[in-house]
Amino acid sequence: MTSKPEVFLERRLIRQTEKALKEAGITSPTSLLVGVSGGPDSIALLHMLWRLRKPLSLDLTVAHINHGVRRLEGIEDLRFVRDQAAKFNIPVFTRTLDHPKGGQHTKSVSEQFLRTARYQFFEDLATELKIDHVVVGHTADDQAETILLHLIRGSGLSGLVGMQLKGSLPVTDSNVHLIRPLLAISKAMTLEYCNSVGMNPRVDSTNQSSVFLRNRIRNELVPLLSQYNPAINESLIRLSHSSYQATEFMEEHVQRIWHNLVEQSPANITISKKLFASEHPAIQATIIKKAYNLVAPPDSMISQKQIDDIRQLLSVGAGRQLRLPGQIEFTTTYSSGVFDKSFAGNPEKNILGTHPINFPGVTTIPGWKIESSVVSLEDWTTKFNQLSQNAFVASLDMAAIGTEFYVRGRLQGDRFQPMGMIEDKRLQDFFVDEHIPQSKRDQVPLLLSSSGLVWVVGHRIANWARITDTSTTVLITEFTKL
Numbered sequence: 001m002t003s004k005p006e007v008f009l010e011r012r013l014i015r016q017t018e019k020a021l022k023e024a025g026i027t028s029p030t031s032l033l034v035g036v037s038g039g040p041d042s043i044a045l046l047h048m049l050w051r052l053r054k055p056l057s058l059d060l061t062v063a064h065i066n067h068g069v070r071r072l073e074g075i076e077d078l079r080f081v082r083d084q085a086a087k088f089n090i091p092v093f094t095r096t097l098d099h100p101k102g103g104q105h106t107k108s109v110s111e112q113f114l115r116t117a118r119y120q121f122f123e124d125l126a127t128e129l130k131i132d133h134v135v136v137g138h139t140a141d142d143q144a145e146t147i148l149l150h151l152i153r154g155s156g157l158s159g160l161v162g163m164q165l166k167g168s169l170p171v172t173d174s175n176v177h178l179i180r181p182l183l184a185i186s187k188a189m190t191l192e193y194c195n196s197v198g199m200n201p202r203v204d205s206t207n208q209s210s211v212f213l214r215n216r217i218r219n220e221l222v223p224l225l226s227q228y229n230p231a232i233n234e235s236l237i238r239l240s241h242s243s244y245q246a247t248e249f250m251e252e253h254v255q256r257i258w259h260n261l262v263e264q265s266p267a268n269i270t271i272s273k274k275l276f277a278s279e280h281p282a283i284q285a286t287i288i289k290k291a292y293n294l295v296a297p298p299d300s301m302i303s304q305k306q307i308d309d310i311r312q313l314l315s316v317g318a319g320r321q322l323r324l325p326g327q328i329e330f331t332t333t334y335s336s337g338v339f340d341k342s343f344a345g346n347p348e349k350n351i352l353g354t355h356p357i358n359f360p361g362v363t364t365i366p367g368w369k370i371e372s373s374v375v376s377l378e379d380w381t382t383k384f385n386q387l388s389q390n391a392f393v394a395s396l397d398m399a400a401i402g403t404e405f406y407v408r409g410r411l412q413g414d415r416f417q418p419m420g421m422i423e424d425k426r427l428q429d430f431f432v433d434e435h436i437p438q439s440k441r442d443q444v445p446l447l448l449s450s451s452g453l454v455w456v457v458g459h460r461i462a463n464w465a466r467i468t469d470t471s472t473t474v475l476i477t478e479f480t481k482l
Contacts, residue, residue: 010197013044013190025177031060031129031130031132032060033131033134035134036081037064037204041190043190043202044201047088050090061092062085062090063122064081065117065118097117111212111214115170116299119171120171122169122176132177141187144232144236145214145222147239150162152213154305155303156285157243159301160239160240164180165179165181165183166178250282262287269294270337271337271338272335288307288310289302292328297326301325302325306324319333319437321439328341329439332437333437349443351444356405356406357447359372359374360373365407368480368481368482372478373475373476374475375476390478392478396467397465397471399472405449406448410431410441410444414427414446416430416453416456430459434459457479
């Protein structure tokens with residue numbers, strides 16, 4: 001017979017979980033995808049949700065991923081989760097990762113890889129089943145470890161916030177909510193709960209491995225800190241709450257000034273140096289963090305040192321460059337700083353070699369598609385003149401520009417006669433005058449013909465290639481990034 005203290009614990013944890021779900025916005029009826037590993041936290045969570053299924057009208061589905069790191073143990077975990085789900089008459093979906101060279105004591109399988117794979121599985125399954133909420137069993141102990149992990153990595157104030165009750169799955173473009181209803185409950189309590197309801201959760205042997213940093217924090221650092229403060233976890237969680245209040249205040253301020261401060265596109269975010277300089281350093285750090293998070297992959301993290309480096313670059317001249325986690329590039333111009341993710345899928349963007357171009361017609365070179373057509377001056381005047389508003393479309397005097405067209409990157413000694421100028425100038429000086437960062441100059445396509453440098457693509461055509469009163473035929477050329 002269950003003792004009164006055990007009954008009290010069960011009821012208290014179930015009430016806490018119910019309260020957390022309601023605070024996270026869960027309303028009846030709703031469907032929840034429950035991430036279950038087989039350990040005490042997730043098994044306790046599954047049992048409590050099962051107890052709450054009728055009061056809250058919950059439709060539960062279990063998701064279990066076998067990371068493929070622990071061979072036989074992983075198979076037993078999967079069987080255990082299936083058995084528990086069957087007892088509750090809850091459908092279960094599983095995925096097994098294949099790591100031929102992985103193992104308990106190898107670094108070939110990183111914590112980050114496993115985390116990403118797990119959340120991608122949740123995203124795929126939730127999308128397939130049309131479920132809007134994924135629930136996982138992160139506890140107060142996990143929160144304390146996360147804060148210490150972020151502190152060690154130097155993530156700054158935002159990292160001290162740790163995990164939140166409700167957020168989005170850390171997967172690119174995810175619309176699925178991630179809910180952590182056990183963040184106020186300790187691991188000791190979840191284990192005690194499992195014991196009180198007669199459930200024997202699995203034990204993950206890799207939790208003792210020193211390969212993973214989080215394990216070293218849990219098994220070595222937290223016990224050491226507990227010698228100085230036995231309530232270290234509670235102290236870290238209070239730090240999380242105060243950090244959240246501070247960051248929430250700053251984020252609300254940044255949200256109010258955001259549209260005046262930045263220009264945003266799918267590939268990059270541009271910050272005005274002048275407006276940025278007028279803000280307090282704490283607000284500046286929040287602006288940088290927000291801009292980075294908008295362009296970086298979900299699992300990427302920027303450190304406090306990198307934030308400080310960016311603040312410094314935004315106070316100096318043009319042409320500075322910084323590579324950031326998630327294959328994000330930060331560069332400065334004379335008036336702005338740019339977070340660019342365009343090279344994440346194509347790290348090599350420099351224009352390499354010389355590429356002959358078919359005019360008229362379509363030509364593809366690495367990174368670009370080039371389309372051109374020839375029209376009469378009359379047709380161009382009536383139909384195509386508006387194209388001049390697009391920086392990657394040029395209208396050129398066909399008679400002036402000659403033949404044998406090709407594209408290449410810049411070479412030392414290149415000279416150019418920009419539109420509106422009588423004399424030519426060094427291409428290097430033109431780049432400086434146009435405020436093109438040093439890091440971007442080898443990525444600018446140059447269109448040349450037998451007559452010379454016709455067009456610095458995206459910036460300006462040559463003065464001698466412009467349309468004039470004596471022009472009869474116009475070549476319309478458009479460059480499109482691939």
